[in-house]
Amino acid sequence: MPSTEAPTRPNKTISGLALAALPVILFILALMLGRYPISPLDVGRSLLSPIFPKLGADIPEVARRLVLRVRLPRALAALLIGASYGSTGTAFQAIFKNPMVDSNILGVTSGAGFGAALALLLMRSNWEIQLFAFAFGLLAVGLAFFGSRLYKSSPLLVLTLMGILVGSLFGSLTALLKYMADPLDNLPAITFWLLGSLSSITWADLPILAVISVLGLAFLWLIRWRLNVLSLGDAEARALGINPTRAKLWLIITSTLMTAAAVSVSGVIGWVGLVIPHAGRLLVGPDHKRLVPASILLGASFLLLIDNIARTLLPGEIPLGVLTGLVGAPVLAFLLRRSRTGW
Secondary structure (H helix, E strand, O other), X not given: OOOOXXXXXXXXXXXXXXXXXXXXXXXXXXXXXXXOOOOHHHHHHHHHOOXXXXXXXXXXXXXXXXXXXXXXXXXXXXXXXXXXXXXXXXXXXXXXXXXOOOOOOOOHHHHHHHHHHHHHHOOOOHHHHHHHHHHHHHHHHHHHHHHHOOOOOOHHHHHHHHHHHHHHHHHXXXXXXXXXXXXXXXXXXXXXXXXOOOOOOOHHHHHHHHHHHHHHHHHHHHOHHHHHHHOOOHHHHHXXXXXXXXXXHHHHHHHHHHHHHHHHHHOOOOOHHHHHHHHHHHHHOOOHHHXXXXXXXXXXXXXXXXXXXXXXXXXXXXXXXXXXXXXXXXXXXXHHHHOOOOO
């Protein structure tokens, strides 16, 4: 019978090394693969050429520019966004004690989608689209919190229901904007953004994403042991000296900021925060001391892999949201079958 028990010590070491190596390998492949393949040696020289200009002397200029200006920022974005989705999905599943939730449970993705659609309809610039998406993502979660405060019983259940309600509201508003959009101009842009893509990522998109993601990942890493306590229930958490309300609030705020920052840059990319925690439990067990690091590495690896496929499988680029759905649904079904004894 399948088990969610943590692997033995030798297996844990092997799993840890494999998990650490996987995003590195996929990151290097992301710099090499594309319509213009670049050798590993030329990739290495291109990366070092800003520091050692002589190393870039023998590299075609088009290869160096592709690596430094196009593929490197895109790969870094995939790394950060995937890690953010994986870790926040793990955090939300622990907070809500539900293996079928992810970071969109409070409506942040729907709110961000509406904000981006509104900015695109108003013909705003790229940074304004990101600002609108980020702001409306936070607004959606704020509305869910405000609505849940109106009811005193079952706070997590009420918060979940308010998140679903707010998400549905912003989803309907986004559909209304699509109905109003110019079908030859605005509508295709809105539709493509909502499907998720990293095709337009530049260095200018990374600073805010990097700061929020790195700080959020560090925070989740440092308090990952508290997720074990929170998953036991509020009474047990208080008995162990943890204020569950405060801990959950900080975790939700951190995860919401990370998710809003990711969605504002990449558009809507589903399934990552839902699938990755289950994959992590299958590999390292349910202990969040190991599960959070595993989710960070698996999330980064998964989105790097999906983005590499999106760029290279067909002549035209496939939206990431389409691929994550096609891959994520059967993978989740497989993982649930393997871990059906518990989570």
